Amino acid sequence: MKLACISDVQLGYGSPQIAKLVESLCTHYEADGIVINPFDGKKKKIENISHQFTIKDVEVSEPYQPHGRTEYLNKTAKLVDEIKPDILVVCTTYSLPVLFQVKTRPKFVIYYYLETAMVYGNKDTEMNKKIGPLVDLIVFTEENRAVRFGEVCGFQKIPFCIVYNCINEKDEDSVVPSDKRNGKIIYQGTIRNDSCADYYFDSRIQSIPIDIYGNIDQNEKEFYEKNLALLHEDVHYKGYISSRDLAALRKEYIYSIVIWKPVNENNLYACPNKLFESIASGIPPITAPHPQCKTIVKRYSCGIMMNDWSFDSFIAAVKLGQYYYQKERDEYDKMVQNCIKAAREELNWNLQMEKLKTHLKPL
Amino acid sequence: MNNPLPKFILIDNSISDTAGHHYQYAEYCLKAAKDLGYEPILATNKNNKETENLPWRVHPVYTGTFWSHDKYNDLLVSIYNRFEKSKRKIVLSGILRVLGQTLANKLLDKDKIEEFAKNSQDLFNQISLSEGDIVFIPTSGLVEMYGISECAATNQSLQKATCHFLFRRNLYNGSPENYSFMYIKLRLLKLAFDNFLKRTKIHAMFYTDSDQLTDQYDRIESVRFHTLPLPHTIPKPQARKKKDKLQITYLGDARTEKGYQHLPQLVQDLWADYVKQDKVSFVIQSNYNIPDGEPAPVVAREQLHHFPSDKVTLIPESPTVEEYGKILEESDVILLPYDKTNYYARSSGILVEALCHGIPVLVPSGTWLSRQFASEVYKYQESLRDGLKVLISYDEKDLDIIYDAGGPKLSATHTKLKLDWKVKQAHCWIRIPKDSSFLLVKVHFGKENTSSALAVHVTQLNDDKVQLFEREYFIEKLDMPYATVLVPIVPRVSKLWIGFKYPYTEGALAIEKVQLDLLQSDVPNYNVPWSSVGVAYDYPDRLAYNIKNILENYDHYLDTARSFADQYYGKHNARELVIALIEYSKEKRAETAVKTKP
Numbered sequence: 001m002k003l004a005c006i007s008d009v010q011l012g013y014g015s016p017q018i019a020k021l022v023e024s025l026c027t028h029y030e031a032d033g034i035v036i037n038p039f040d041g042k043k044k045k046i047e048n049i050s051h052q053f054t055i056k057d058v059e060v061s062e063p064y065q066p067h068g069r070t071e072y073l074n075k076t077a078k079l080v081d082e083i084k085p086d087i088l089v090v091c092t093t094y095s096l097p098v099l100f101q102v103k104t105r106p107k108f109v110i111y112y113y114l115e116t117a118m119v120y121g122n123k124d125t126e127m128n129k130k131i132g133p134l135v136d137l138i139v140f141t142e143e144n145r146a147v148r149f150g151e152v153c154g155f156q157k158i159p160f161c162i163v164y165n166c167i168n169e170k171d172e173d174s175v176v177p178s179d180k181r182n183g184k185i186i187y188q189g190t191i192r193n194d195s196c197a198d199y200y201f202d203s204r205i206q207s208i209p210i211d212i213y214g215n216i217d218q219n220e221k222e223f224y225e226k227n228l229a230l231l232h233e234d235v236h237y238k239g240y241i242s243s244r245d246l247a248a249l250r251k252e253y254i255y256s257i258v259i260w261k262p263v264n265e266n267n268l269y270a271c272p273n274k275l276f277e278s279i280a281s282g283i284p285p286i287t288a289p290h291p292q293c294k295t296i297v298k299r300y301s302c303g304i305m306m307n308d309w310s311f312d313s314f315i316a317a318v319k320l321g322q323y324y325y326q327k328e329r330d331e332y333d334k335m336v337q338n339c340i341k342a343a344r345e346e347l348n349w350n351l352q353m354e355k356l357k358t359h360l361k362p363l
Numbered sequence: 364m365n366n367p368l369p370k371f372i373l374i375d376n377s378i379s380d381t382a383g384h385h386y387q388y389a390e391y392c393l394k395a396a397k398d399l400g401y402e403p404i405l406a407t408n409k410n411n412k413e414t415e416n417l418p419w420r421v422h423p424v425y426t427g428t429f430w431s432h433d434k435y436n437d438l439l440v441s442i443y444n445r446f447e448k449s450k451r452k453i454v455l456s457g458i459l460r461v462l463g464q465t466l467a468n469k470l471l472d473k474d475k476i477e478e479f480a481k482n483s484q485d486l487f488n489q490i491s492l493s494e495g496d497i498v499f500i501p502t503s504g505l506v507e508m509y510g511i512s513e514c515a516a517t518n519q520s521l522q523k524a525t526c527h528f529l530f531r532r533n534l535y536n537g538s539p540e541n542y543s544f545m546y547i548k549l550r551l552l553k554l555a556f557d558n559f560l561k562r563t564k565i566h567a568m569f570y571t572d573s574d575q576l577t578d579q580y581d582r583i584e585s586v587r588f589h590t591l592p593l594p595h596t597i598p599k600p601q602a603r604k605k606k607d608k609l610q611i612t613y614l615g616d617a618r619t620e621k622g623y624q625h626l627p628q629l630v631q632d633l634w635a636d637y638v639k640q641d642k643v644s645f646v647i648q649s650n651y652n653i654p655d656g657e658p659a660p661v662v663a664r665e666q667l668h669h670f671p672s673d674k675v676t677l678i679p680e681s682p683t684v685e686e687y688g689k690i691l692e693e694s695d696v697i698l699l700p701y702d703k704t705n706y707y708a709r710s711s712g713i714l715v716e717a718l719c720h721g722i723p724v725l726v727p728s729g730t731w732l733s734r735q736f737a738s739e740v741y742k743y744q745e746s747l748r749d750g751l752k753v754l755i756s757y758d759e760k761d762l763d764i765i766y767d768a769g770g771p772k773l774s775a776t777h778t779k780l781k782l783d784w785k786v787k788q789a790h791c792w793i794r795i796p797k798d799s800s801f802l803l804v805k806v807h808f809g810k811e812n813t814s815s816a817l818a819v820h821v822t823q824l825n826d827d828k829v830q831l832f833e834r835e836y837f838i839e840k841l842d843m844p845y846a847t848v849l850v851p852i853v854p855r856v857s858k859l860w861i862g863f864k865y866p867y868t869e870g871a872l873a874i875e876k877v878q879l880d881l882l883q884s885d886v887p888n889y890n891v892p893w894s895s896v897g898v899a900y901d902y903p904d905r906l907a908y909n910i911k912n913i914l915e916n917y918d919h920y921l922d923t924a925r926s927f928a929d930q931y932y933g934k935h936n937a938r939e940l941v942i943a944l945i946e947y948s949k950e951k952r953a954e955t956a957v958k959t960k961p
Binding site: 151307316345 | 624627628631632634635655658659661662663665666668669827829830833855904907
């Protein structure tokens, strides 16, 4: 059995669940897997991502420009025609055009809906309305994104399921006890305006120990490089490190920040890896009221919710978090335990995959 | 020779068989009419084949259905949507004066009216009517009204009966404070109704089934509307068996406005502590109202499918009347997580059935649903002053109330907390004793209120001024002198910020008196029932938080629901509906007699 996955990102940098999904499907179907991803040479290849599939890099100079995307998709479609996979996974609207280009339809096609189609614009949204005959299963990562897809594109009688962006929970022993943590708060992710990165420059937050990790968005480079260099109190920019290194460091922190400005549906209905990664590591998230984040934090009392997306709300939540850690340690420890409980009872990849498996037919 | 019985003719063109709520509604009314000495007759859709072996004559004569012609002209709707909040209202007002009649006629679907009139002619050719006969159309719109009227133009016997039109659809969504934005539609409807009155030869009466809907329709200022009770109820069963596992039930279509999309979150929220431990199970009716379903319920149903079916039972098809009755019998809590805007004024038959059955319910606040038992809730919450220990009380003379527009403080010399057009918020701070379990807020609304609701915002802080909890609560003024809200206090709180806010865009509010009591309970506050008969929640993401109070105090909710059931059933039953129609008929006849007296 052969499985191919068309990724919209270079593996090892963002969207770790693409690798997880491919691994799980390869295990389920006992298939040989291959992940095709764009490679622009700007980021180092991450080795040994998985022993269950190989990676095929498709060299493209600017994969996220229109000409680069077209080049990637053309090359990818040819590859898919050569491989002739039984199962094809297509990640995001970015990769969807391949389905219209390949000569033979694989037996089972999964559309991994990791981003809202509408952020790609009208033409791509129209394309999403025509996938009925080409797709056997849509995997959404967030309920409201699924609803919006239904409202705008129609479900087209395609079966679907909702699978959260979870990872498998760590052993409880790997969770760092609260008295051994570094007392700091971590932010991990791209540094840009819509991730509220400008909040870290406000004078009112400078005395709060926050470490920022991530790449600076190229379009906002000048502003952020200048201002990050000026940080000199307890808020620090630590640069970019790989997901693997970040995972090792993260467990030392007391909280993890999860926030995007709700400038579009993708941001509003965020279903962030880092929320689930933090919870799995026993690190309570401090999160903006994105619907999925809000549901999870309230359900398990495993973090701190901001009232809204304003800076005032942000700093109030951060201070509340510090208060619990410094003055009400029992309450903080309860949150950590609740994170572990959440990961064990619901928020782990294995349990989430069970929902998808009910849609997998023998091939 | 015995005088023939007066006739009670119920017309519902949506009835195509004896399954479903439309037939059930008709059945209750017809049985009650028979008991009150009428000959019951049912007129249905032509597709109805079930005409024999029923306790009444059935005439399947109608070709359309209500839903198929309940559409106003799209052009008109788009015009009024555009001008809804426009400053060009004055210009439009002028246009309406000139073109109003023409536009009003466009509201009417002439073909459908003609069809309804023709079908009605077929009906009344088979039934001869006399004075004292009642024609009741429980699902009415302009088509039905004009259709019957046109039929009567050529059928003289129809002019002898009284014709009763029940309107059940909203004219507006939301609360009265927003109605002024929607005046164009009203003007056109007034023209349509005035036109009807000028031309009709029938004795017509008009109804809705909720006081708030009656208020909406009365704003047309043409005909007078009355409120009818809901008829499809039965008295509660004698006793309920005590069960180890409670059944939480959702009945009704899987529809966005009925809140179906909130159910997966609720089930998951209760999973670890209740469902998995077999303390509760869910039964969820899950048929769609449209062929492929609305997107949000479709997504929700997919999520619900992944729960074990012995714990979460989905009913994929609309249950028969018998199946529905059985599910209701076996239910311990009924969920009605309805959209607040749509159900501000609209009634819910399922709620009425649940309340008459004595089943505790979970409903949204600020809706017709919550209003059905809100006075019981206020009385119960006030009684907690006797049941729990009162640690300290404040009234408005003790409070330093500050208007949030930065205006003056309201000191001890002022006794009225007035929120007006410019200032819609006021707040105060109070210190609270340690070990306070609840804050009980009791508000007396002033007589000059233009509206009837208040949002009370409570922020709970500890000694370090850290905000530990905050919530907003919604209360409504009813036919009682006061309203209450009960706020559970979280541990370690020493200070409260209490905000009083007028919740709507237009209008003003005056609070005559405020009383704040801090109460102490011997048991944790979730082990004290917060409400009575059922719980009204403020936001859908608090369904689990509120339903847990019902589950943890089930005996109390069951007792109070059963106690309330008799009183509620006394108001809402078919006999009361038919009696109301009879009384209004007499009124109408008397009115007509006066007008036609030489």
